[in-house]
Amino acid sequence: MVADGWIGIDQAASYMGVSKETIRNWIKKTDIPAHKIGKLWKFKQSELDAWIKSGRSAID
Numbered sequence: 001m002v003a004d005g006w007i008g009i010d011q012a013a014s015y016m017g018v019s020k021e022t023i024r025n026w027i028k029k030t031d032i033p034a035h036k037i038g039k040l041w042k043f044k045q046s047e048l049d050a051w052i053k054s055g056r057s058a059i060d
Contacts, residue, residue, distance in 0.1 A: 004044055004046045005045070006035075006037075006043070007042065007043050007044075008041070008042060008043075009023050009041055009043075011043075012043045016048065016052070023041075032051060033047035033048065033050075
C-alpha cells in the first residue's frame with residue numbers, strides 16, 4: 001500500500017478489517033473521512049487512522 005496515498009473502498013475495508021458494506025454504512029451514518037472523486041469514494045490512510053483513534057468510528 002502506498003504511504004498515505006488514496007485508497008478505495010476495497011482497500012479501506014481490508015485495511016480496517018471490515019466489510020465494504022460497513023464502509024458504505026459509515027459513509028452514510030458517520031463522519032468517516034471519505035472523499036467522493038467522480039463516482040468513487042476515496043480515503044487517505046492517515047485520515048482513517050486519526051478517525052479510528054478519535055473514537056468517532058463507534059456507532060451507538
